[in-house]
Amino acid sequence: xVVKTRFAICSALLAVGxxxxxxxxxxxxxxxxxxxxxxxxxxxxxxxKEFENxxxxxRGGEKMVWRSKKEALSRxxxxxxxxxxxxxxxKLYQRxxxxxxxxxxxxxxxxxxxxxxxxxxxxxxxxxxxxxKKAWDAFLQRHRDKLIENALPAxxxxxxxxxxxxxxxxxxxDVQYPGHQFYGATGxxxxxxxxxxxxxxxxxxxxxxxxxxxxxxxxxxxxDATLADVTSWTVLGEIVDIIAEIPQAGGxxxxxxxxxxxxxxxxxxxxxxxxxxxxxxxxxPAGYVGxxxxxxxxxxxxxxxxxxxxxxxxxxxxxxxxSIKEKNYxxxxxxxxxxxxKTEIAKDLLRYHWDLHQERFHxxxxxxxxxxxxxxxxxxxxxxxxxENFFLSESQKDALAKRSGVKIEEAxxxxxxxxEKGKQIGSPHEHRLIRKDGGRWYVKDYEPRF
Numbered sequence: 001x002v003v004k005t006r007f008a009i010c011s012a013l014l015a016v017g018x019x020x021x022x023x024x025x026x027x028x029x030x031x032x033x034x035x036x037x038x039x040x041x042x043x044x045x046x047x048x049k050e051f052e053n054x055x056x057x058x059r060g061g062e063k064m065v066w067r068s069k070k071e072a073l074s075r076x077x078x079x080x081x082x083x084x085x086x087x088x089x090x091k092l093y094q095r096x097x098x099x100x101x102x103x104x105x106x107x108x109x110x111x112x113x114x115x116x117x118x119x120x121x122x123x124x125x126x127x128x129x130x131x132x133k134k135a136w137d138a139f140l141q142r143h144r145d146k147l148i149e150n151a152l153p154a155x156x157x158x159x160x161x162x163x164x165x166x167x168x169x170x171x172x173x174d175v176q177y178p179g180h181q182f183y184g185a186t187g188x189x190x191x192x193x194x195x196x197x198x199x200x201x202x203x204x205x206x207x208x209x210x211x212x213x214x215x216x217x218x219x220x221x222x223x224d225a226t227l228a229d230v231t232s233w234t235v236l237g238e239i240v241d242i243i244a245e246i247p248q249a250g251g252x253x254x255x256x257x258x259x260x261x262x263x264x265x266x267x268x269x270x271x272x273x274x275x276x277x278x279x280x281x282x283x284x285p286a287g288y289v290g291x292x293x294x295x296x297x298x299x300x301x302x303x304x305x306x307x308x309x310x311x312x313x314x315x316x317x318x319x320x321x322x323s324i325k326e327k328n329y330x331x332x333x334x335x336x337x338x339x340x341x342k343t344e345i346a347k348d349l350l351r352y353h354w355d356l357h358q359e360r361f362h363x364x365x366x367x368x369x370x371x372x373x374x375x376x377x378x379x380x381x382x383x384x385x386x387x388e389n390f391f392l393s394e395s396q397k398d399a400l401a402k403r404s405g406v407k408i409e410e411a412x413x414x415x416x417x418x419x420e421k422g423k424q425i426g427s428p429h430e431h432r433l434i435r436k437d438g439g440r441w442y443v444k445d446y447e448p449r450f
Contacts, residue, residue, distance in 0.1 A: 154198030211286030380407030
């Protein structure tokens, strides 16, 4: 009995030992030849370095496609799973973690001052919109006695003549410009309607349209950048004729002729934004309601009004950005190299890029920071070149300065743009500035995004 008991105890201890051995073996990292592990780490490290280099080149910006990211992560994940306690694997794991976080983009805290321009603009938009709504309602009331409010279906041209509708105004709530713009045999129009409901042809090649439309463009440029995406307009117009045209865009007309009532625009309206009117006199420039008060209101916003004569390149870029955010167009012009403003085409380009900058500061980013400038001499004697000047006497420097003519310097300043959540948008962008004969710095390349 004693022998059997001892045998049973020994068997139990042996079983426990075997179980412990196999369990420990299952939990331990898989055995591997040190050279094999070293080679696996080397392969993984190659992709980790490539990923780190990609991240470094982005310099805080996020991008959609990373060439080495997936391979780096998957190889290190496998190593970490198989060899969780290996110190070299752990180092590689930590490097990937750091690179992965950097690849998600740089973040900063956003102070309230960065987005103050949006709050100011929204307040001004509401004030102009309120004035415009009151003026629009009064305008409709003035024409109420002969006003077609429900424009479609249009009056049947087989039963009604143009003389019957003389002096009649019509309210068109969905004038899609430029979507429904077309060139006809008798002029340029925007059509409203369809064959089953009849047509109106809003004439847009005269001052009755161009005046109010230009006024709305001024409103967008000076007050409200969100208007850039508006493609549907409300038009109050007067019915002046009936014609047959093919309401189809493009030079080749494949549709059939349709009769439509010709409408002379009287006022344009964008609900919640602005009303513009010609005011009945084509010799007087059209305007939008409240336009005469805009400059005085905006003047209270401005945090920068002047450019110091000794302004540094990076400070000038800050002022340039501020002029755009605060919609100070005269300050914007004063930042830019006068050589790039000499012709009407050049001035049109200034306005075009002003509009692009406005849209970006509303749809993409809210602020930018600027690095220290890198200044070089493009032409003339470089009195700041310490290496060369070491070998030159003062008389030689003076002689070279006289012979070299006008000194032209260029400064390169990098910007980093951030959205309203503080995330950096893309990689840094370069901006070039110019200075002549030691005068004031000016922005030369005003086109690049921030």
